[in-house]
Amino acid sequence: MNGTDLLAERFEEHRGHLRAVAYRMLGSLAEAEDAVQEAWLRLGRSDADEIRNLGGWLTTVVGRVCLDLLRSRTARREQPMDETFVPDPLIRPLSEVDPEKEVLEADSVGLALLVVLETLEPAERLAFVLHDMFAVPFDGIAAIVERTPAATRQLASRARRRVQGATPAADPDLGRQRQVVDAWLAASRGGDFEALLALLHPDVELRADAGALVRGAAASKFVRGARTVAEQAALFARLAVHSHPVLVNGTVGVVTAPEGKPVSVMAFTVVDGLVTGVYILADPKRLARLDLPAGEA
Numbered sequence: 602m603n604g605t606d607l608l609a610e611r612f613e614e615h616r617g618h619l620r621a622v623a624y625r626m627l628g629s630l631a632e633a634e635d636a637v638q639e640a641w642l643r644l645g646r647s648d649a650d651e652i653r654n655l656g657g658w659l660t661t662v663v664g665r666v667c668l669d670l671l672r673s674r675t676a677r678r679e680q681p682m683d684e685t686f687v688p689d690p691l692i693r694p695l696s697e698v699d700p701e702k703e704v705l706e707a708d709s710v711g712l713a714l715l716v717v718l719e720t721l722e723p724a725e726r727l728a729f730v731l732h733d734m735f736a737v738p739f740d741g742i743a744a745i746v747e748r749t750p751a752a753t754r755q756l757a758s759r760a761r762r763r764v765q766g767a768t769p770a771a772d773p774d775l776g777r778q779r780q781v782v783d784a785w786l787a788a789s790r791g792g793d794f795e796a797l798l799a800l801l802h803p804d805v806e807l808r809a810d811a812g813a814l815v816r817g818a819a820a821s822k823f824v825r826g827a828r829t830v831a832e833q834a835a836l837f838a839r840l841a842v843h844s845h846p847v848l849v850n851g852t853v854g855v856v857t858a859p860e861g862k863p864v865s866v867m868a869f870t871v872v873d874g875l876v877t878g879v880y881i882l883a884d885p886k887r888l889a890r891l892d893l894p895a896g897e898a
Contacts, residue, residue, distance in 0.1 A: 608649050612641055615656050618735075619663050621710075625730045626667035628688030628715045631890065636666045660737065664727055664745045671723035685821035687810035687882045688715040690866050692856065692891065693848040695779075710850050712868045712880045716808065717767045721760050728753050729760035769878075771852070772871045778853040781871050782846050786855065789834060789841035797834055801827035802875040809833075812884030819883065830879060840864065863888050 619640060623633035640662045652658045690712060718726050724746045731737040731745075743753040772778060781800060788796035807830045811821045818836055843859040844867075854868040866888070870878035882888065 605645075608644065611649075611655055612644060612659070615659050618656065619659055622660060622730065622735060623663050623667055624689075624691075625710060625715070625718070625734055626664070626726060627670060628719060630689040630691075630892075632670060636663050636670070639663075639666045657737075657741065660731070660735070661741065661745060664731055664737075664742070668723055668727050668745060671726060675723060683821075684823035685808055685810050686716070686719060687808055687880050688712060688719070689887065690849045690854070690868060690882055690891070691851075692854075692866060695846055695848055695853070711768075711771070711852060711870070712850050713768050713771070713870050713878050714764065715850075716880070717764050720767075721763065722756075724748070725756045725760040725763075728756035729764065732757045733761060769870065769872050771877075772873070775853055777874065778869070778871050779846060781874060781876060782853045782855060782869060785834075785869075785876070786841055786844055786846075789838045789844075792835070792838055794831060794835055797831040798827055800876055801830055802872065802877045803827050805830050805875075805877055805879065807833055807879040807881070809881040810884055812886060815883070815885070863891065866891070 616637060619637045620633055623636040624630065627633050627636065640659050643662050644659065649655070691710065718730070721729065727746060728739075728742050731742050732739060739750040739753045739757070742757075743750045746753055746756065748756070785797065785800055787793075788800065804825065805827055806823070806825045809822050811819055813821075815821070822833070824830060824833060840857050840859065843864075844855045844857040846853055847856050847866075848854070849866060849868040852868065852871075854866065856863055857865045857867070864885075865881055865883040867882075868880040869876050870880075
């Protein structure tokens with residue numbers, strides 16, 4: 602095995618961690634992969650023998666790449682983040698449930714949290730993700746954002762307050778989540794509007810991201826309130842027969858796939874037995890890029 606092969610082997614040991622960092626930073630699976638690939642390219646142009654802590658070095662590189670991407674996004678936006686935006690979901694079959702792992706994963710990468718992270722300034726998001734999710738010291742983060750450690754600590758603190766204020770303490774129990782999702786599907790399939798209504802918190806929010814090209818009833822939308830959300834769900838009740846539960850970012854969600862072709866992925870936030878948030882990705886282009894588990898479509 603030559604030097605390049607050894608370096609590639611060492612890099613692969615960190616790939617999963619780097620992908621996790623980039624996904625939490627960007628909310629995009631494709632961009633996360635690009636950021637990881639860029640880290641590999643930069644490693645190839647560096648003197649690897651001089652890198653004492655390869656994992657830390659690679660995390661710093663990925664952090665810088667993601668920060669540049671976030672700043673580029675911010676510069677392109679003429680308005681604040683669209684309320685209909687839904688990040689790329691991570692989908693797995695329910696058969697792969699590991700209760701302890703799912704609780705940790707749901708806490709760290711739930712779609713509700715990723716939506717809130719999209720509202721943060723790029724440097725705030727970087728500081729929060731690296732410190733609060735991956736325990737990177739503020740000294741290391743400060744070098745990326747080009748601020749003092751004290752200022753970097755303040756960035757993370759501001760981000761933490763916004764995250765805690767905007768993300769409810771969802772029920773971590775997958776069994777209770779499954780009961781609510783099964784009840785949602787049963788009510789949808791049966792056309793039972795009142796049963797749907799009974800599952801929803803009065804201030805429930807629904808965020809549907811269908812992309813820029815879809816029009817009509819299926820277009821992107823953000824709505825609030827139990828009756829309004831139930832009415833939106835009722836519009837698509839005919840598709841419920843093609844829906845089945847899956848894990849979406851570590852919590853119980855739904856994939857709808859008539860004739861095996863996915864038309865939407867839905868995630869829920871469940872608090873005290875009621876749905877407080879619904880997140881739907883129905884953008885055909887982004888759905889086509891999703892890696893659905895075998896047999897789930």
